[in-house]
Structures are given as structure tokens and as C-alpha cells.
Amino acid sequence: MSRLWIVACLLCTPAIAAAAETPSIRVGSKAFTESVVLAEIVAHLAESKGVAVEHIEGLGGTRLLWEALLAGQIDVYPEYTGTLREEIFAGESVDDAEALREALARFDLVMTKPLGFNNTYVIGMKEDLAAERGIRTIRDLRDHPDLILRFSNEFMMRADGWHALARRYHLPHADVRGLEHALAYEALDKGVIHVTDLYATDAKVRKLRLCRLRDDASHFPNYDAVYLYRRELETRTPGLVSAIRSLEGWIDEDRMMDMNVRVELDGWPESRVAAGFLAETRGIDTRSRDPRWFRDVVRYTVEHLHMVVLSLAAAMLVAIPLGVVAANRENLAQPILGLVGIIQTIPSIALLVLLIRPVSYFSDELGFPQAVVALFLYSLLPIVRNTHAGLRGISPQLRESSLALGLPRWVRLWRIELPLASRTILAGVKTAAVINVGFATLGGFIGAGGYGEPIFTGIRLNNYSVILQGAVPAALLALLVQGGFEFVDWLVVPRGLRLKPSG
Amino acid sequence: MIQLHDISKRYGSACAVQNVDLDVAPGRTTVLIGPSGCGKSTLLRLMMGLIRPDAGTVRFEGQALTPANAMQLRRKMGYVIQDGGLFPHLTARDNCTLVARYLSWSRDRMEGRLRELVELTHFPSEGLNRYPAQLSGGQRQRVSLMRALMLDPDVLLMDEPLGALDPMIRRNLQEELRSVFRALGKTVVMVTHDLAEAGYFGDAIVLLRRGEIAQAGSLHELLHAPADPFVTQFVNAQRQPLVVSEGTP
Numbered sequence: 001m002s003r004l005w006i007v008a009c010l011l012c013t014p015a016i017a018a019a020a021e022t023p024s025i026r027v028g029s030k031a032f033t034e035s036v037v038l039a040e041i042v043a044h045l046a047e048s049k050g051v052a053v054e055h056i057e058g059l060g061g062t063r064l065l066w067e068a069l070l071a072g073q074i075d076v077y078p079e080y081t082g083t084l085r086e087e088i089f090a091g092e093s094v095d096d097a098e099a100l101r102e103a104l105a106r107f108d109l110v111m112t113k114p115l116g117f118n119n120t121y122v123i124g125m126k127e128d129l130a131a132e133r134g135i136r137t138i139r140d141l142r143d144h145p146d147l148i149l150r151f152s153n154e155f156m157m158r159a160d161g162w163h164a165l166a167r168r169y170h171l172p173h174a175d176v177r178g179l180e181h182a183l184a185y186e187a188l189d190k191g192v193i194h195v196t197d198l199y200a201t202d203a204k205v206r207k208l209r210l211c212r213l214r215d216d217a218s219h220f221p222n223y224d225a226v227y228l229y230r231r232e233l234e235t236r237t238p239g240l241v242s243a244i245r246s247l248e249g250w251i252d253e254d255r256m257m258d259m260n261v262r263v264e265l266d267g268w269p270e271s272r273v274a275a276g277f278l279a280e281t282r283g284i285d286t287r288s289r290d291p292r293w294f295r296d297v298v299r300y301t302v303e304h305l306h307m308v309v310l311s312l313a314a315a316m317l318v319a320i321p322l323g324v325v326a327a328n329r330e331n332l333a334q335p336i337l338g339l340v341g342i343i344q345t346i347p348s349i350a351l352l353v354l355l356i357r358p359v360s361y362f363s364d365e366l367g368f369p370q371a372v373v374a375l376f377l378y379s380l381l382p383i384v385r386n387t388h389a390g391l392r393g394i395s396p397q398l399r400e401s402s403l404a405l406g407l408p409r410w411v412r413l414w415r416i417e418l419p420l421a422s423r424t425i426l427a428g429v430k431t432a433a434v435i436n437v438g439f440a441t442l443g444g445f446i447g448a449g450g451y452g453e454p455i456f457t458g459i460r461l462n463n464y465s466v467i468l469q470g471a472v473p474a475a476l477l478a479l480l481v482q483g484g485f486e487f488v489d490w491l492v493v494p495r496g497l498r499l500k501p502s503g
Numbered sequence: 504m505i506q507l508h509d510i511s512k513r514y515g516s517a518c519a520v521q522n523v524d525l526d527v528a529p530g531r532t533t534v535l536i537g538p539s540g541c542g543k544s545t546l547l548r549l550m551m552g553l554i555r556p557d558a559g560t561v562r563f564e565g566q567a568l569t570p571a572n573a574m575q576l577r578r579k580m581g582y583v584i585q586d587g588g589l590f591p592h593l594t595a596r597d598n599c600t601l602v603a604r605y606l607s608w609s610r611d612r613m614e615g616r617l618r619e620l621v622e623l624t625h626f627p628s629e630g631l632n633r634y635p636a637q638l639s640g641g642q643r644q645r646v647s648l649m650r651a652l653m654l655d656p657d658v659l660l661m662d663e664p665l666g667a668l669d670p671m672i673r674r675n676l677q678e679e680l681r682s683v684f685r686a687l688g689k690t691v692v693m694v695t696h697d698l699a700e701a702g703y704f705g706d707a708i709v710l711l712r713r714g715e716i717a718q719a720g721s722l723h724e725l726l727h728a729p730a731d732p733f734v735t736q737f738v739n740a741q742r743q744p745l746v747v748s749e750g751t752p
Contacts, residue, residue: 401588403553405602405650406577415601419592494592496634 024052025237026366028065028074028447031058031460032181033263033270034119034201034256038078038225040274044286045243048278056366056447057270058456060349061154062087064446067356070107073366075230076244079111080119082160082223090159108231113248114224117201117256121155121220122212123165124198126188130211137214138169145172147194152181155197160220168219182459199223201253203260225251250281264461296454297469303368304450304477307443308436311372315379315432320425322380323387324413333388340380348374348439352446371443371450378439379432386428390421423493430485437478441470451477504529504658504690505550510559512545519545521714523559527658532684532691534705536698538737541711543694547662550692551580564657578602581651585663587643589635595646596631599653606654620649623683641672648683659684661693665700677703698722698741710734 025046029039036057046053056074059065062083068074084104085094094100097113104111123138125147130136133144141147155161156178165171179187184196185204198205198212200223205212227244234241259277262268272288279285322340326333346354355370363369394417402416418425444452451470458467505527512520520542527533527550535543548554549561552573561568563576582588589598599620600613608616621628626645635643644664651659664680665673681704684691695701701708702722709719717737718730729735 397584397586397588398590400548400553401582401584401590404551404577404580404582404588406574407602407605408574411605415605416590420590422592496590496592496594496636499591499634499636 025054025076025233025240026074027053027055028059028068028077028366029055029057030062030065030077031060031445031456032199033203033260033460034199034225035078036270036460037259037263037273038115038227038251040270041247041277042076042078042227042244044271044274044278045247045284046237046240048284048286049237049239049243051237051240058444058453058460059366059447060445060456061353064353064356067353068366069109069228069230071357071360071366072230072364073356073360075233076227078115078225079228080223080225081111081114082120082221084111084228085221086159104228105231110229110231110234112227112229112245114226115247115251116225116249117251117253118222118224119199119201119253119256120215120223121160122198122200122215123195124188124202124205124210124212125195126191127209127211129194130213135213137216138165138171138219139216140213141171141173141195142169145174147173148192149173149176149195150179150184150187150193151176151197152184153178154181161197165219168217180459182462185462201256201260203257203264206257206261207265225256246282251277267463297473300449300451300453300470301473301477303448303453304437304440304474307368307371307375307440307448307450308433308481311375312379312429312433312436314372314376315383316429318376319380319383319428320387323384323425324391324418326384326388327391337385337388340384343377344381346377348378348442349445351377352442356446367443367447368449370446371440371448374442375436375439379436382428382431382435383425384428386431387421387425390424390428391417393424394420419494420497423489423497426485426489426492430482430488433481433485434478437474437481441474444470504564505692506560506562507546507549508560508562510546510549510556510561512542512549512554512556518714520549520556523714523716525709525716525719527690527692528707529657529690530688531706532693532704533707533709534701535692535694535709535711536696536701537711537717539696540713542714543696543711544662545714546711547660547692547694551577551582551660578654579657581648581654581656581659583644583647583651583659583661583664585666587635587647587667589643589646589650591635594632594634595626595638595642595649598635598646599631599650601650603653616653616655617649620652623652623686624648625679640668641676644668644676648680652687656689658690658692661691663694663696666695680704698738710737712737 027039027042027046029035039055039057043053043055059068065074065077066088069077081097081100084100089100089103092103094103101111125135135141135144151162162176166173179193184193185208187193188196188210189208198210200212204210229241229244259273262273263270269288275286275288322336326336351374352370355373356366359369359373398416398420402412407415440450441452441455443450444456451474454466454470458464458470507523507525510520510523511518523546525546535546537543545554549556552561552568552570555570563579566572566576568576593601596617599617603613603616617631620626621631624645626642626649630638630642635646638646665676668676677700684704691704693704705722707719708722708725710717710725712733718725718734725734725738729738
């Protein structure tokens, strides 16, 4: 059994190595450049006010940020009035700014005045294709049902999204589906798709030479950029709140598009663009935090391993006993196996979002704890199932022999049954570990760090080298885990079980 | 030593054992014999409390066997099954000393007992550090016997202990086993389907048919005073090999 202790100690090391500090405010941003830049501006302002700040960037989707803001896992993030109306308060009458402000007050949230630009949705396509077909307005699309329309998943779901748009303009296009927004540009450029949703200040409009189709019927509402923050911030960091509010009306569409272009076309880090904006317009000097590749890869690795190891260790502590119970109580076997099976069928991104609120009761951190809990839940099935199968697979003769020796239940379990089932149990743990290494990249979706962070950032910036920074080590890690288990097999599986039987 | 009183046991709708009364005498070898499915192994398991009877009582040394005391009482019984039932993840030594270690025997006491058993069973002592997969069938059966005898039980229960061995080895082990039984003077209950083996070991033979005792007595009685036609039929079916064993004492 002493070998099990070695394993236990090995499992704990990364957990000790990565203890996190608590910042005094957290800024969130969505998974597109503009949102990250606007959040970086707040981060730099906070720094200039001496407030410790953490920017949890590139979170996947409005719902996620909204939940995180309500749960207090982030304090402030940039948002658009149209998004609040159409997505958060859909069905409520919050037509003017005052009504919206009141609706937000119910949640103890405050919205700044517009920052100065209206980043409404526009429908876009390649300039040359539009010219060739003579398409200028959204209405013109009606005469071209052969065009392939693909919209961001968010746009497909929104109240003012595709379905409302199609009704408004009587668009005949069939088989219109959702697509990750960052991939849509690539597809548009390659001609795989023809029409997609864009933002008014999108840098890609310049980069990919896109034309924005006119919205004759004024279908899209205003998407004025604002900051949304928790009311308690006014008492906690009043200086920062007034600094944020001083940005109201300072960022117009041209300036925002410039900043987007700096990041997406010139490859500047968002932090440097934000610092440049503050220095230029407000005379505030802050230090830009440029990414450093080697240091970052080390950090991603530590975070990724931390997630995988922690979730796996917790899953083993829960799943092996559950498997033991399932193997010994026939009436509990089906409920237990069924339950962990159902967990497995929850889509991973939905699970991450669902976990935000419950997890916030235990931790005020966003990303890491949710990712660990999600990975923990996904690890249960292979371990529970293999523990159950391993124990049930012990031959009746051996079971009877151990019973006949007159050993108590727990000694039989510990000295005979678990060692006999060890190989099968370990196979389940290994499956869970390899799956976890892959699944953990989805942590990038909710700001958990790890290899998912560069992958998601890379997709957002359409920058392959950044994607590879996450994808290559993740693949290597999966191989390493696979290999590492050969060693664990040697540690844990009794020698007698690895021998080929003689005559 | 072991008394079964009016024992019945069903598996689903099939009746494994029906109204059996049996008294296993101390210090002697009792052999349970009969065609497959006659309930002989079930009877052995009932004696160990590995299964519970639907009706009737099992007494061990005068004490009624219950789920509460079965674990304690089993330590006074040694159990050997057909293929040995050794745990493949433990060495021969660890298989033998598993229970002794749980009972916190001293190392000296364990090693002393192992030395006695190695001598008794003619097991090569260097084999103690091998795993079951590294031992021959005969060696595995010797280890199984050592494991059963480790705590010096009052009773030895054996379910077809030599059944999986080839005839040559089986013959040698039969001789050795009988001399072990004689040397120890223990109560032995053995299950076999082989009348020759039953006659070779058994002070008393219990012939079972469909869960009931057809006849209990010596081999001589079975041969010469069969209780009913089934006994004659069973005996005749195995008559040929008996020419050899009937002559031996």
C-alpha cells in the first residue's frame, strides 16, 4: 500500500505549487477583440488608481458574463445596450435608457452612459461578391437564395437575430446554421460561406474587404457600448468608478475601429493598445503587459495540469467508493451508473455555464473552480463504471475463497478485491485522465486558464501560432499522460497480476 | 463436530438440498459423493456458512452457525477448492499468511508455522515467494492446503481438491494428502464425484441424489448393502476403477 502513498504525494504537488492570490477587482470580457480591449482599458485605469486587478478575458458569451457578474465573480465588463435589451431583458419593455437602468438596478448593477460608439450588428459579405451580384441592402439578399448564410451561434439565438431578421425582410434562405464567430471570417474569406453577421466596428471589415449591407428597415437596435458594474464597486473603489465614468462619450466608432485594427491587423497586444489609448486621450501612463511566450506556456501548463490533477484526484476519491457501492448493492448499481451516465451527456459548455452560480457559493473565483468541477463530473463515469466492472469481474471462486478465510468485509475489499480489480479501475482512471486533458482546454471558454486560453485567444485573433501554443502542448500532454500511466500501472497493479500463468 | 439438522436450500425453483440430517464425526474423514448437481458442494458451503439454509440449522462444535458468528467460526475451518482459489496478486507466502497478518501474528510465529506446513505438504520453500501464475497445478494445490491449515483449524473442508490435476500428479497427491490427514488427525469433509477417491479417503461416505442422502456408510456397505437401486446403479457405473481401490485398506 505504500506505493499508493507515493502516487498520492505525486498528485498533490501541482496543487501546492499553484496557489492563487485574490485581486481586489476582476474585469471580464467577451471572446472578441473589442471587448478585450475595452476591458483592458478598465484594467489599466484600475492599475493607475492603485487597485489590484485581474482581467478574465475572452469569456464565451453574454449569459456567462451576466451570470458571473451577478455571482460577483467579476465586478465589471463592457456590454452593449442592444444586447441587454434583446438578450437579458428580452420581452420586458426597456426601450429607453432610463428603463434599462431601472431594470439593472433590480440586480444591483449599474450601467455607464454610452462610451460613444454604436457597435450594432451588421450583415456583411465580401465586397467583390456584393458588387458582382449587385447587393447593397439586406433586402437585396431576397433575390439570391443560393447564397450560403452562416451566423454566429449567439446571433442565431438572439431575439433580434436571424429568425427575426428573416421575417422582417422575408429572406427565403433555407438551411441557415450557427458557426463559431471567429471561424465565420475565415470561411467568408475562403468563400465557403457568403454572408455572416459582423459588428460595425469590426477590424475584419477592413482586413477582409467586406461590405456592410444597409439595414433599410432599421431592424437592428442600437448597440451602444457601455460598462456594466456591480453597485458595491461605488463604495469599494469609488476612485475607479469615477475614472471609468470619465470615459463616457470618449470612444467614437473610428477610434474603436482603429483599436480593433491595431490588435487584429497589426498584431499588437490588447494591453498595449489600451495603454496607448489612455496615454493619448487622457494622459494616463500605465505599463503595458505584453505577453511573453515562454512564461505563458509555463503558466498554461501549470494551470492545465492543476485542473486535470485536481479534478481527477477528487473524482477518484468519489468514484471508486461509488463503484464499490454499486458493485456490492445490486439495487443501487443501476441508479448510480445511470446518474453518472446522465452527467456525461450534458454538453460541456452548457455544464460550465450551469456551474457558475452553484460554484460561486464555495469560491468567488471565476473559471478555474467551475472547470475543475465540470472535469470532476465528467471523470466520474469511466472510473465508477470500471470500478464496478472490475469488482463484479472477480471470479466466484476467488470471491468464495476470500469469504471462506473469515476476513471482515473491509479487509476483503482492501487486500483482495480492490487489488484484483486494480487493473480495470486504473484503465478507467486513465480514460478519465486523457479525456480531461482534452476537455480542460474548454476551460478557456470561462477563463479557467490552461492550454484553452491560447487556443481560444488564437481563434479570436485568427492567429494560428497562438492556437498552436495551446494545441501542441495539449496534444503532448495527452501523450505524456498516456505514457505516465504505464508507470502508474507498474506502481499500482500487483506484480502477480501482470504474470502470464504457467501450466 | 458439524451437525446438519433438517437442512433445505433452494436456488430459485430448483431444490439443491432437501431435509438433510448429517452428523460429521470428529477426527474422521467424511466424503460427500454423488452425480453432478446432487447438492454435495452446496452442503459443504452450508457447513461453512457461505450460503444460508432456507430451513434447518447448522451446528459447529455445538454452536449454531449464524451470519453473526460465521466469520469467526470460519477461521476454525480450512477450505480448499478445485483449482486452489489462490489470489493471483499475492505470493504463495502472502496467500498463506493473509489471515494470520490480519490477526496480528508475530513474524516469528508466522514463519515457524510456514516451515511446519512446507514440510508437511512437501512444498519447496523457495516457491513461497512465487506468485500462483509461476507455480504448477500441483504446487498451487499444496499452497491452497497450507493456506487452509495455517490457523490450525479443527476442520478441513475440501471441494474436489484434486479435480483439476492430471492423473499422475493426482495419484501422488492422493497418497500425500491421506498421510497428511492421518498425521494431523483432523476432521475432514471432502467432496468428490469419484467413488475410488471416496473409498480411498473416506471413513464415512455419504452418497447424495438430487439433494437427499441416498445412503451413508462405509464403502463396504455401499458395495455390499446398497440402500436402493440408485446406489447400485451409481456404484456400478464406477465399478471398474474400484477393483484396485477396494483391496487397499
